[in-house]
Amino acid sequence: MGKTMAEKILSRKCGRDVEPGELVVCEVDMTFAHDGTMPLAIQQMKNELGTTKVFDSCKVAGFCDHASPSPSSHISNVHTMMREFARENCIDFYENGDGICHQIVLERYAAPYKVIVGADSHTCTHGAVGAFATGMGSTDVGAIMVYGKTWFKVPESMKIEVDGELGEWVTSKDLFLSVVGDIKADGATYMSMEFVGKCIDDMEVEQRATLTNMAIEAGAKLGLCKADDKVKEFLREYGRGDEFEELYPDDDAEYLSEIFIDAQDIEPMIAYPHRVDNVAPAYEFKGMHIDQVCIGSCTNGRLSDLEIAAQILDGEEVCKDTRLVVYPASRSVFIKAVERGIIEKLLEAGAAVCAPGCGFCIGRTVALGDGEKALSTQNRNFKGRMGNENAEIYLSSVPTAAASALYGEIVDPREVL
């Protein structure tokens, strides 16, 4: 019987053929946590296992990204505790302003066939380069930091085959929002969502990472794309060409369910409050005033995202009644965006460009006011997510967000650009 990509990776890791539903214990190639989850992981190691020593200092990393730069003395103290742990263990540690864990892991650690566990639900992002990457809680990650292993249930897989080409100003974000609108927030619970087809083959890793990042929004354990020439190119760009190896699903792999999509049918989409699977085409919200537009996050804060935003905003001005906040996903993204003149264009258009990090997405360093509406390129619009339960969050692609910033209201980018 053929194998899906998830089954191939776990079979190799276990040294035998594994089947969906089996519980297996296997080694973890890389694990990480951030300022929202690492303190609890360290506390658990110390209190429950009586150690603060990690199993392999090259396979563990820590990130100050969720509340960064630190907005309070409490959080600064949390960062200090993490810093001490990192120093004692000689692990890689990413400071305030270095960027979002998922972007940095994608740039520096993720590779085909690697098993990666992060103490953050969006760890599934790294399937964009063919890694078996999934989010767990602090205690699981604390245990991995000590033992270097964990247990997994081998997931069933869902095939999402996308053929054809996406239209102008339509992106992989719109594609995912359409999918989750159809299958709903629990449509892929515990599954490996495997994205294949010509439309995915044509996408760069950055666009694929938007799809895999959001797999968790449909309940999935993994989001996976093939490791092909685009992945090879991406790894080479970050000086890790030698970590490449091909990963494809077998032609006769068995899926629990299959979805077929013609990319031409995808339109610019909006997820409206307070659920990611409340989805409708952007034109249905035409004219709705937006107080703040947010571009960034582990979903859409990469170089190509900022580039397209700058292209739309170049020489224009953000609407007077609307604020535009931009967070590049990492320091490397920020530097490249400065070098290419992207940041200058965003600043001239009126954007507040902030230090790389999670920023607005979880309302730690930027929060909404009562009754305000935000249009954001992030992945979640749960009530209270952006620091205020009396605010509303709408989700969209970067082109829809940037075009809407110009008008101060939600627009369909195809109609105005």
Place this chain on the structure above:
Amino acid sequence: MIIRGKVLRVLPDDTNTDEIISGKYKYDVLDIGKLAVHTFEAIDPSFYKDAKKNPGSILVAGKNFGCGSSREQAPRVLRECDISCIVAESFARIFYRNSFNVGLPIVECKGILAHVDKEDELEIDLDGGKIRNITKGYELSFKPIPDFMQNLLQAGGIMSYLRKSGGYE
């Protein structure tokens, strides 16, 4: 293990971990006791007080309970509120795993919503895979929890399991 208690709340489908414990608190407070005061605060401000007044209560929920963020603080604050068990139509993956890791019993039971109201008294037989609604005189079955997960619960969570067994071997 048999758990007996009253249903404190019946929660809808897709209750997410941001609702259980808001992200705005979790970075400031490492003390779960202090954090628990804010459980369900934005959608159900009296939850904490009601739960503390009725220790050992059971939560019943719809599909996909605990979706969203991986924050383990979610099952931890519920345990801190003295919730003895959560019975839902289904759970989100990370929440499911986290609950066993922190020693909070949870049960996936299809059809539960149709047969339970707030304040009903339930008896849950974790080994036998049975839920008895004592108030309504109705019994439902669920797929028993896998042995490995039962072992985690009996040990009191993943850390004590690993401590006792000396690792995964």
